[in-house]
Amino acid sequence: MTDLSQLEADLSARVAAVQDLAALEAVRVEALGKTGSISELLKTLGRLSPDERREQGPKINGLRDAVTLAIAARKDHLETAALDARLAAERVDLSLPPPPERRGRVHPTMQVMDEMIAVFADLGFSLAEGPDIEDDFHNFTALNFPPRHPAREMHDTFWLPEDEAGQRKLLRTHTSPVQIRVMQQGQNHKLPGWIATSQSPPIRIIVPGRTYRSDSDATHTPMFHQLEGLVIDRNIHMGHLKWTLDTFISRYFETPVVETRFRPHHFPFTEPSAEMDVKCDRSGRDVKIGQGDDWLEIVGCGMVHPNVLANCGLDPDEWQGFAFGFGVDRLGTLKYGMPDLRDMFASDVRWLEHYGFSAFQAPNPATGLS
Numbered sequence: 001m002t003d004l005s006q007l008e009a010d011l012s013a014r015v016a017a018v019q020d021l022a023a024l025e026a027v028r029v030e031a032l033g034k035t036g037s038i039s040e041l042l043k044t045l046g047r048l049s050p051d052e053r054r055e056q057g058p059k060i061n062g063l064r065d066a067v068t069l070a071i072a073a074r075k076d077h078l079e080t081a082a083l084d085a086r087l088a089a090e091r092v093d094l095s096l097p098p099p100p101e102r103r104g105r106v107h108p109t110m111q112v113m114d115e116m117i118a119v120f121a122d123l124g125f126s127l128a129e130g131p132d133i134e135d136d137f138h139n140f141t142a143l144n145f146p147p148r149h150p151a152r153e154m155h156d157t158f159w160l161p162e163d164e165a166g167q168r169k170l171l172r173t174h175t176s177p178v179q180i181r182v183m184q185q186g187q188n189h190k191l192p193g194w195i196a197t198s199q200s201p202p203i204r205i206i207v208p209g210r211t212y213r214s215d216s217d218a219t220h221t222p223m224f225h226q227l228e229g230l231v232i233d234r235n236i237h238m239g240h241l242k243w244t245l246d247t248f249i250s251r252y253f254e255t256p257v258v259e260t261r262f263r264p265h266h267f268p269f270t271e272p273s274a275e276m277d278v279k280c281d282r283s284g285r286d287v288k289i290g291q292g293d294d295w296l297e298i299v300g301c302g303m304v305h306p307n308v309l310a311n312c313g314l315d316p317d318e319w320q321g322f323a324f325g326f327g328v329d330r331l332g333t334l335k336y337g338m339p340d341l342r343d344m345f346a347s348d349v350r351w352l353e354h355y356g357f358s359a360f361q362a363p364n365p366a367t368g369l370s
């Protein structure tokens with residue numbers, strides 16, 4: 001007869017001695033597997049007399065339960081030890097610097113647009129928008145460009161193919177057509193919601209947006225951005241225009257002193273027309289506004305032509321106003337010192353990382369813009 005207590009002592013010793021789960025499994029199979037030592041003992045119970053079975057049964061079953069428990073306890077211990085060892089080996093070193101993170105940047109054009117909008121909003125202007133695809137009427141005719149006038153050719157227009165109605169649309173060459181959309185009385189009721197609807201005077205709007213001309217060199221790109229301004233009221237004169245532009249230039253360039261001059265020019269939609277120049281220093285690599293003795297052309301402007309007002313259904317004897325058109329990208333190159341306008345649209349990530357802006361900026365005291 002097998003010595004049960006000796007067998008239990010042997011198995012317990014072996015269970016306690018194993019150092020890994022594979023060795024523990026081997027001991028389990030040896031004792032409790034199909035032909036294991038305890039399983040064999042259990043098989044003998046069937047051949048015993050009822051009295052012997054009553055005596056041996058509980059002992060052998062007790063042995064099986066004790067060994068089963070010992071194996072489970074050892075398994076638990078080995079698993080915990082293995083986990084502890086892994087945790088120690090794989091510990092994250094929180095003192096290491098994080099890997100470099102690539103953050104998106106705000107494109108300089110969008111930054112400049114926001115800065116411009118903030119300054120004009122502060123002066124009481126509201127925002128208007130129009131479509132990039134325009135018709136000849138809004139882009140030229142209503143703005144007093146005579147038919148077959150050379151000014152039309154000077155705009156290097158991108159024309160679209162003729163549509164079903166026989167009309168040739170175009171990519172707007174300037175933001176000025178939105179002046180027409182805003183001033184045209186009783187119009188625009190079928191247009192999508194974001195397009196400016198007509199307003200009755202007094203009008204005080206700015207129009208930021210994309211514009212297109214078939215042109216490309218260091219200071220011209222086929223797509224660029226303009227910001228148009230329009231003020232219509234009674235008794236508006238060029239003094240209002242000069243104050244508005246001077247104030248804008250001083251706030252935008254963050255210089256308290258700006259000296260500007262009107263230089264006579266021609267635009268079909270204004271009379272008189274002017275280009276405004278600003279005093280600056282061009283001796284260094286960057287243009288410095290508010291210093292030096294050079295002049296730099298900065299914006300086209302003028303008093304809205306009576307024909308334009310009449311084309312929109314406004315009486316020129318009752319209403320006058322001024323208008324202006326800035327090149328947004330160019331204003332960005334001047335303020336932030338970019339040598340070539342074309343880089344603005346090259347989508348070079350290294351350039352954007354250098355010239356782009358953080359989306360999380362401290363508020364700018366000059367513009368109030370964050």
Ligand code: DAH
Binds near residue numbers: 175229270301
């Ligand atoms: N539309 C002109 C351009 O594209 C800019 C301009 C000049 C706009 C004078 C105006 C203005 O509103 O009054 O060059």
